Amino acid sequence: MKPDYGAHDEQDKKIIKSLLKALSVIELLSEHxxxxxxxxxxxxxxxxxxAYRILMTLKRKNFVFSNPENQKYxxxxxxxxxxQSVLKHRHFNPLLEAExxxxxxxxxEVVNFAVPDxxxxxxxxxxxxxxxxxxxxxxxxxxxxxxxxxxxAVLAHYDPEHARALSERFVYExxxxxxxxxxxxxxxxxxxxxxxxxxLDDMESHKSLCCVGIPLLNSYGDPLGAVxxxxxSLKRDVNPETQQRYIRLLLEASARLTAALKG
Numbered sequence: 001m002k003p004d005y006g007a008h009d010e011q012d013k014k015i016i017k018s019l020l021k022a023l024s025v026i027e028l029l030s031e032h033x034x035x036x037x038x039x040x041x042x043x044x045x046x047x048x049x050x051a052y053r054i055l056m057t058l059k060r061k062n063f064v065f066s067n068p069e070n071q072k073y074x075x076x077x078x079x080x081x082x083x084q085s086v087l088k089h090r091h092f093n094p095l096l097e098a099e100x101x102x103x104x105x106x107x108x109e110v111v112n113f114a115v116p117d118x119x120x121x122x123x124x125x126x127x128x129x130x131x132x133x134x135x136x137x138x139x140x141x142x143x144x145x146x147x148x149x150x151x152x153a154v155l156a157h158y159d160p161e162h163a164r165a166l167s168e169r170f171v172y173e174x175x176x177x178x179x180x181x182x183x184x185x186x187x188x189x190x191x192x193x194x195x196x197x198x199x200l201d202d203m204e205s206h207k208s209l210c211c212v213g214i215p216l217l218n219s220y221g222d223p224l225g226a227v228x229x230x231x232x233s234l235k236r237d238v239n240p241e242t243q244q245r246y247i248r249l250l251l252e253a254s255a256r257l258t259a260a261l262k263g
Contacts, residue, residue, distance in 0.1 A: 021046060022054045026075060029064065034072035065118050068165040077117030081124055081140075093125075095260035100127040100227070103253060107229055107246055113261075114150040115225040117142065119169055121151040124225075146170050146186050147179050149201040149213030153226035155186075156193035157215045163190055176207045198247050199226075203233050210236045212243060214250045216258045227257055 024044050029035060035043070041051040055073055058064040065076040096113065104111045104127040113125040120142040145151025146167070155163050167183035180186050193199045201211040213228035229246045236243045 077115040147204040149211040152199040153213040
């Protein structure tokens with residue numbers, strides 16, 4: 001049944017109909033993986049021009065994401081962030097938080113959880129030991145996908161064509177001399193990441209940090225988000241086994257983290 005945007009009584013006259021239409025688009029996209037402008041317009045009974053303007057507005061604020069391969073749209077990671085912010089006032093997803101805290105206690109390092117949001121990765125949760133004062137990402141921070149373990153963990157498990165399309169949209173900034181700065185280099189790194197089951201940021205986003213990450217996948221193998229552990233590069237250099245231990249802990253926790261994320 002197509003939504004009715006008309007005003008029927010005095011109370012309805014206070015409704016902003018354009019906003020009502022935008023919310024209908026959001027609700028529709030939540031029911032489908034992706035939809036094109038024509039599909040959205042037909043399903044909601046609105047003009048294609050109106051659907052286009054709504055999508056462009058939502059895209060400007062990162063509420064929807066446009067798939068460059070087929071020009072279709074889907075809801076973006078910002079909705080997840082908003083949903084989790086609501087939970088945060090009561091308590092962030094307690095099951096996931098418990099697993100992140102466990103990893104932070106076992107390692108004494110910063111542990112982050114993030115979700116993809118357009119061409120960036122958005123940090124939604126961070127747990128750390130009391131003595132940590134490092135430059136690892138914090139809650140609400142957006143980071144590039146191409147140079148972070150969180151971003152590369154997600155990218156590596158996208159459909160290869162989608163990952164390639166995204167790699168060509170990135171504006172590559174060399175944060176250090178180790179930062180990946182081309183689509184070709186990134187695609188090679190993603191292939192390696194998929195094969196070994198974890199991602200690395202070896203002083204790519206910050207010259208003093210090394211990070212290891214894993215994706216959290218749904219039953220179809222699509223990435224829901226990623227979890228990373230960050231450490232000072234000097235600590236890794238002094239004891240290389242430290243990084244390998246963190247990788248083992250992440251891989252062992254993968255099933256628990258995914259189950260916790262799904263609630």
